[in-house]
Amino acid sequence: MWRSLALSFMMSVGLAVTAQADSDQPIVVELYTSQGCSSCPPADKFLQALAKRSDVIALGLHVDYWDYIGWKDVFGDSAYSERQRTYARVGKRRSLYTPQMIIQGQDHVVGNHPKDVNTLIKMHQAKPAKVALEATRDGRKVNIHAQAKSGAAQAVVLLVRYVPSKTTRIARGENAGRDIAYANIVHELKVVGKWDMRKPLSLSVRSAPDMQTAIIVQSAGHGPILAAARVK
Numbered sequence: 001m002w003r004s005l006a007l008s009f010m011m012s013v014g015l016a017v018t019a020q021a022d023s024d025q026p027i028v029v030e031l032y033t034s035q036g037c038s039s040c041p042p043a044d045k046f047l048q049a050l051a052k053r054s055d056v057i058a059l060g061l062h063v064d065y066w067d068y069i070g071w072k073d074v075f076g077d078s079a080y081s082e083r084q085r086t087y088a089r090v091g092k093r094r095s096l097y098t099p100q101m102i103i104q105g106q107d108h109v110v111g112n113h114p115k116d117v118n119t120l121i122k123m124h125q126a127k128p129a130k131v132a133l134e135a136t137r138d139g140r141k142v143n144i145h146a147q148a149k150s151g152a153a154q155a156v157v158l159l160v161r162y163v164p165s166k167t168t169r170i171a172r173g174e175n176a177g178r179d180i181a182y183a184n185i186v187h188e189l190k191v192v193g194k195w196d197m198r199k200p201l202s203l204s205v206r207s208a209p210d211m212q213t214a215i216i217v218q219s220a221g222h223g224p225i226l227a228a229a230r231v232k
Contacts, residue, residue: 025129026057027121028216028228031111032084032100033182035073036066038174043099043111044182051164051183056121057214057228059162060185063098071173075185083189086222105218105225131155131197131227135215140208142231144193144215146201155226157193158216159205162186187211194220207231 031047033040050058063084064076084096091108099111103120110116133146144157167181192205195217207213213231218224 025125026055026228026230027104027124028225029056029058029117029121030102030105031058031060032063032080032096032098032102033060033111034063034066034076034098035168035170035175035180036069036071036173037098039112040099041175041178041180043101044180046111046114046117048165048181048183049114050117055125057216057230058184059160059214060182061189062185063096065096066098069173071170071175074168075182075187077186079189080186083222090222105223129227131217133215133217133227133229135213135229135231137207137209137213137231140206142205142207142213142215144201144203144205146195146217146227148197152196152198154220155195155197155217156191156220157195157201157203158218159188159190159192159207160186160214160216161188161207161211162214164212184212 029050031043033044047058047060050056061080062073062075062077063081064073064078065081067073067076087102088096100108101111101117102108104124107120109120130150131146131148135142135144163185165181165183166185167179170176170178170180193203195201215229215231216225217227219226
């Protein structure tokens with residue numbers, strides 16, 4: 001599971017904490033990780049740095065397919081494993097791995113490679129925005145408004161709820177004896193609407209305010225992420 005990558009991470013970690021300007025179009029970085037993966041802690045630490053950036057929505061999605069090797073990930077969910085598998089099928093990739101980062105629903109890279117991740121983030125930032133998106137909270141309700149700036153296609157609207165930080169003591173498996181801190185741990189990711197982009201979108205969904213929340217607009221069929229916003 002990419003055990004040899006820790007050194008390269010340590011050499012390039014300084015790139016992860018570069019200050020970034022505010023952005024109305026944050027880039028979504030999904031980290032597929034596992035508490036049972038010995039190569040994942042450096043990527044988990046890198047995600048903490050990404051989570052502090054205003055121009056990035058960094059999400060930690062814990063998979064469950066390494067649970068059999070001695071430790072069941074307390075944040076693991078088969079739904080996140082399936083999301084990663086679907087990305088692989090769409091991208092015609094035959095294998096899954098951790099730690100993997102998927103940037104803007106399109107490009108994948110080893111999560112221990114901050115330089116490569118930052119290059120991809122900058123690449124996507126340079127592209128013109130395809131959707132204007134706003135998400136605001138009204139009590140237990142989230143109001144979502146979106147309008148296409150270019151193109152017309154089918155998209156899905158995703159609601160993501162996540163915990164900003166938590167530390168877990170790993171008792172068994174490859175990381176036994178370690179206390180590992182995690183950032184932006186996804187507890188819920190679900191489709192809350194479908195959108196024909198030829199018309200403006202106006203949607204309200206129920207969501208408890210007990211976690212951080214983001215809205216993602218993604219091309220149907222696990223295509224590119226078109227826009228994302230933190231719920232204000």
